[in-house]
Amino acid sequence: xxxxxxxxxxxxxxPGEIEARAAAIAVEQSVEMPLSAxxxxxxxxxxxxxxxxxxxxxxxxxxxxxxxxAATVGADAGQLVNMLFGNTSLHDDVMLxxxxxxxxxxxxFGGPSHGLSGLRARVDAKGRxxxxxxxxxQGLGADDLGKLAFELAMGGLDFIKDDHGLANQTYSPFADRxxxxxxxxxxxxxxxxxxxxxAPSLSGSYIDMQRQLxxxxxxxLDAALIAPMIAGPSNFHALRRNNPDFAFLxxxxxxxxxxxxxxxxxxxxxxxxxxxxxxxYGGRFGYSLSTCKAIAAGLLGSFxxxxxxxxxxxxGMSLDRTPELLDCYGEDVMLLIGGALLSAPREGxxxxxxxxxxxxxxxxxx
Amino acid sequence: xxxxxxxxxxxxxxPGEIEARAAAIAVEQSVEMPLSAxxxxxxxxxxxxxxxxxxxxxxxxxxxxxxxxAATVGADAGQLVNMLFGNTSLHDDVMLxxxxxxxxxxxxFGGPSHGLSGLRARVDAKGRxxxxxxxxxQGLGADDLGKLAFELAMGGLDFIKDDHGLANQTYSPFADRxxxxxxxxxxxxxxxxxxxxxAPSLSGSYIDMQRQLxxxxxxxLDAALIAPMIAGPSNFHALRRNNPDFAFLxxxxxxxxxxxxxxxxxxxxxxxxxxxxxxxYGGRFGYSLSTCKAIAAGLLGSFxxxxxxxxxxxxGMSLDRTPELLDCYGEDVMLLIGGALLSAPREGxxxxxxxxxxxxxxxxxx
Numbered sequence: 001x002x003x004x005x006x007x008x009x010x011x012x013x014x015p016g017e018i019e020a021r022a023a024a025i026a027v028e029q030s031v032e033m034p035l036s037a038x039x040x041x042x043x044x045x046x047x048x049x050x051x052x053x054x055x056x057x058x059x060x061x062x063x064x065x066x067x068x069x070a071a072t073v074g075a076d077a078g079q080l081v082n083m084l085f086g087n088t089s090l091h092d093d094v095m096l097x098x099x100x101x102x103x104x105x106x107x108x109f110g111g112p113s114h115g116l117s118g119l120r121a122r123v124d125a126k127g128r129x130x131x132x133x134x135x136x137x138q139g140l141g142a143d144d145l146g147k148l149a150f151e152l153a154m155g156g157l158d159f160i161k162d163d164h165g166l167a168n169q170t171y172s173p174f175a176d177r178x179x180x181x182x183x184x185x186x187x188x189x190x191x192x193x194x195x196x197x198x199a200p201s202l203s204g205s206y207i208d209m210q211r212q213l214x215x216x217x218x219x220x221l222d223a224a225l226i227a228p229m230i231a232g233p234s235n236f237h238a239l240r241r242n243n244p245d246f247a248f249l250x251x252x253x254x255x256x257x258x259x260x261x262x263x264x265x266x267x268x269x270x271x272x273x274x275x276x277x278x279x280x281y282g283g284r285f286g287y288s289l290s291t292c293k294a295i296a297a298g299l300l301g302s303f304x305x306x307x308x309x310x311x312x313x314x315x316g317m318s319l320d321r322t323p324e325l326l327d328c329y330g331e332d333v334m335l336l337i338g339g340a341l342l343s344a345p346r347e348g349x350x351x352x353x354x355x356x357x358x359x360x361x362x363x364x365x366x
Numbered sequence: 367x368x369x370x371x372x373x374x375x376x377x378x379x380x381p382g383e384i385e386a387r388a389a390a391i392a393v394e395q396s397v398e399m400p401l402s403a404x405x406x407x408x409x410x411x412x413x414x415x416x417x418x419x420x421x422x423x424x425x426x427x428x429x430x431x432x433x434x435x436a437a438t439v440g441a442d443a444g445q446l447v448n449m450l451f452g453n454t455s456l457h458d459d460v461m462l463x464x465x466x467x468x469x470x471x472x473x474x475f476g477g478p479s480h481g482l483s484g485l486r487a488r489v490d491a492k493g494r495x496x497x498x499x500x501x502x503x504q505g506l507g508a509d510d511l512g513k514l515a516f517e518l519a520m521g522g523l524d525f526i527k528d529d530h531g532l533a534n535q536t537y538s539p540f541a542d543r544x545x546x547x548x549x550x551x552x553x554x555x556x557x558x559x560x561x562x563x564x565a566p567s568l569s570g571s572y573i574d575m576q577r578q579l580x581x582x583x584x585x586x587l588d589a590a591l592i593a594p595m596i597a598g599p600s601n602f603h604a605l606r607r608n609n610p611d612f613a614f615l616x617x618x619x620x621x622x623x624x625x626x627x628x629x630x631x632x633x634x635x636x637x638x639x640x641x642x643x644x645x646x647y648g649g650r651f652g653y654s655l656s657t658c659k660a661i662a663a664g665l666l667g668s669f670x671x672x673x674x675x676x677x678x679x680x681x682g683m684s685l686d687r688t689p690e691l692l693d694c695y696g697e698d699v700m701l702l703i704g705g706a707l708l709s710a711p712r713e714g715x716x717x718x719x720x721x722x723x724x725x726x727x728x729x730x731x732x
Contacts, residue, residue: 024650031503032531033705038503039712040510047505071535072504076570078596079533082619086530086596089622090651137397137404138438139413144406163398164452167445169437204442205604206572230444230452232598238571253448256455258622284390285456339399346405 002046003070006100007084011062012093022051022064025094028087030068047072063097075108077233077271085259095258101270106304112274113240114247115307116300116332119274122222122247123158123195129331129360131156132312133353134338135181136163142172146180151346153188153196155353159334160185161225162201164251174200174212182219199223199249206235213243223247228268229254240272247274249312261291266298268309275310275334280325283316293328300332310334319352322359327366335360368412369436369468373450377428378459388417388430391460394453396434413438429463441474443599443637451625461624467636472670478640479606480613481673482666482698485640488588488613489524489561495697495726497522498678499719500704501547502529508538512546517712519554519562521719525700526551527591528567530617540566540578548585565589565615572601579609589613594634595620606638613640615678627657632664634675641676641700646691649682659694666698676700685718688725693732701726 007029013021026049031038038044046069053065073080085096112118123130133152135145145166152160160181168174178200185198200216202209202224209231213224226248228236240248250273255264261278268276276299279285281292296311311329314336325335337356344352373395379387392415397404404410412435419431439446451462478484489496499518501511511532518526526547534540544566551564566582568575568590575597579590592614594602606614616639621630627644634642642665645651647658662677677695680702691701703722710718 028650030531031505032529033502034709037705037709040503040506043503043505047503069505071537072531072533074533074535076533078571078593079569082533082569082593082596083531086593086619087651089620090618090627090645091622092652136399137409137413139397139409139435140406165396165398165438165449167438167440167442167448169440171437203445203448203600205444205598205600207604208600227444227448227452230448230598230600232571232596232601234569234571234574234596235598235601238573252456253452254455256457256624261456279456284394285453286458339403343400343403 003102003104004067005070005073005102005105006052007066007068007096008098009064009066009088010057010095010097011064012060013062014060018054018062022054022066025064025088026051026066029066029083030072032087070102070105073105075105077109077237081233081267089258095260096263097260098263103304106270106306109237109270110272111269111303111306112272112309113244114274116310118307119247119310122197125158127331128363129326129329130158130310130334131357131360132159132161132334132336133157133341134161134163134336135166136338136342138163138165138169139171142176142180145172145177146184148342148349149181149198150184150188151349152341152353153185154192154350156192156194156357157196157353159197159199159223161199161249164201164225164227164253166201167203168208174203175215178216179219182221197223199225201225202231206238209235209239210242213239213246217245223249225249225251227251227253228271233267233271237271248272249275249277251277252279261287262294262298265295269299269303269306273309275312277312277314277336279315280313280317285315289328296329296333308332312336314338319356319359322356323363326360326363331365369470370433371436371468371471372418372431372433372466373462374464375430375432375454376423376461376463377430378426379428380426384420384428388420388432391430391454392417392432395432395449396438398453436468436471439471441471443475443603447599447633455624461626462629463626464629469670472636472672475603475636476638477635477669477672478638478675479610480640482676484673485613485676488563491524493697494729495692495695496524496676496700497723497726498525498527498700498702499523499707500527500529500702501532502704502708504529504531504535505537508542508546511538511543512550514708514715515547515564516550516554517715518707518719519551520558520716522558522560522723523562523719525563525565525589527565527615530567530591530593530619532567533569534574540569541581544582545585548587563589565591567591568597572604575601575605576608579605579612583611589615591615591617593617593619594637599637603637614638615641615643617643618645627653628660628664631661635665635669635672639675641678643678643680643702645681646679646683651681655694662695662699674698678702680704685722685725688722689729692726692729697731
């Protein structure tokens with residue numbers, strides 16, 4: 001028997017139909033053809049997906065557990081997503097909730113190169129949460145983004161990332177923006193003596209993104225923002241593998257298919273996200289407190305020896321929520337406040353940022 | 367005023383809330399920060415998304431039209447998807463329905479290299495629909511897949527593609543499989559004198575996929591299957607641009623977010639799909655006849671001079687539906703029948719395939 005992974009799908013169906021639906025998903029996500037047409041016994045026994053459990057969850061929902069052969073995936077991140085959910089993503093009434101991975105698949109993907117302890121070490125953050133903000137709005141030129149980066153860095157942040165909307169636009173090409181912000185953050189760091197890290201946003205094809213990493217490396221950077229579901233999971237995984245000196249912050253844009261956000265964060269950890277950004281509860285997205293706690297637990301918890309990925313809740317956060325969020329997440333978190341800091345007048349931005357940094361530094365964890 | 371694209375979102379909201387929701391989406395998909403914190407007048411006037419219409423559709427649904435600046439996208443396919451729907455994909459109650467593109471963006475992306483007329487020319491298909499089948503199940507080794515390919519090609523098909531689940535698995539590595547199937551199809555073509563084309567499935571990172579295309583080119587192939595939403599849109603687009611001798615068949619796996627399938631097919635055409643596979647009505651996916659007709663119309667219709675992409679309805683099709691499907695789609699279509707052909711006994715597979723090919727050849731279009 002080959003090694004298996006177990007996927008759990010939340011399916012809406014009438015009780016009399018759930019067994020047929022479950023069997024259809026198992027076929028769709030494996031051999032994708034009538035079983036009667038398969039003559040090879042080993043394919044029927046080892047490759048065809050197998051329904052191992054159907055649990056009624058009430059209100060017409062069922063949790064369907066399906067075992068899939070790990071051999072159909074290998075260590076290709078895109079193929080993992082394809083096998084887990086590809087064609088089934090086209091069905092309105094199915095959500096992929098969770099996956100149990102065989103140990104050898106976890107080590108084959110490998111997880112983050114640096115993870116929680118690596119990021120902590122880079123920014124001298126011991127026994128406290130880390131802080132982050134975002135450079136925006138898009139439309140600003142490289143010099144203006146550099147000025148913002150300078151003020152944010154003067155406030156003593158740990159990480160400053162590009163907004164995920166910053167790509168390689170003519171009004172702010174990657175190279176210009178990255179160099180302007182790198183220089184600005186370095187100038188501020190020389191004054192604050194805090195090793196603030198700047199993470200530019202990667203965009204385009206794999207070739208474009210590798211070139212952007214090479215340019216960033218030339219400037220002395222060692223962190224970048226990437227959107228795995230725009231880049232393609234295999235490309236993110238390959239970039240992580242081929243650039244082990246870099247830390248990757250993963251952005252959740254385009255993860256809003258019917259895949260649980262808890263699983264998505266875990267997949268990002270598996271593929272190599274050193275930190276994973278997700279929409280915080282009580283912000284402008286509808287994630288609940290319990291979903292956010294589960295995302296954080298999935299990023300930090302035991303995962304067959306893979307390094308923890310830092311939970312980075314974000315999205316409409318405000319400075320006055322800092323104590324509440326740290327009580328909720330504890331010290332193993334990177335708080336990301338973007339727009340609320342940038343709403344401060346330019347001449348007060350460094351001071352407002354310092355208040356955020358101070359609130360994090362002074363927090364007494366429960 | 368910079369050039370704009372107009373995205374239409376189908377939003378579920380209470381009537382009293384729709385204006386605020388619409389405004390929030392416009393901000394989310396552009397500057398992603400409070401407008402009060404933006405000091406640059408040109409960003410407020412040119413970069414911030416603008417709600418241009420809100421149309422009530424009944425049942426608590428509204429069509430919200432939002433203009434976005436084309437300059438935020440450039441000619442990056444991933445960034446286009448990111449700007450159109452990235453963060454908004456995380457909201458349960460919003461679907462991206464359609465997009466009106468500025469003409470210069472269409473020509474910048476460029477569309478298919480070959481399209482309908484190019485594919486027709488490759489397989490000598492004049493005044494008739496084209497035929498296609500798929501090699502599966504995964505789990506078969508290269509030699510067995512080659513044998514299937516031989517029988518299918520002996521039946522006189524125009525295109526034989528790998529199942530989208532065939533990646534680079536140890537039981538059937540890409541190079542072995544591609545060479546076995548290429549040789550088999552060539553051997554059959556020498557007998558049938560029909561120029562059947564084999565399209566292997568690309569997988570992995572951009573680097574992997576480019577290497578696979580190079581291997582395929584060495585064997586004389588000129589077509590490949592790709593899943594744009596697994597590969598990442600920018601990678602698909604770059605592969606198309608860098609391999610203009612190849613025709614690309616796009617597979618819809620992982621397009622099941624809340625983006626209209628009609629729009630997804632159109633995006634695939636924009637990025638360069640010479641043919642676009644989609645789940646046919648009456649198959650095992652829930653697409654309606656009118657959705658499928660709209661997908662075909664979007665692939666074939668006028669699109670600022672871009673070559674038409676061949677509609678390739680698929681998914682649980684059967685041979686006896688051939689006349690109905692040709693009456694429905696007309697001659698500008700590629701009918702894809704997979705499992706139903708493969709359900710024929712191996713010794714009867716070529717004959718069953720020939721029946722499909724014959725039914726398509728003999729059809730009198732309405």
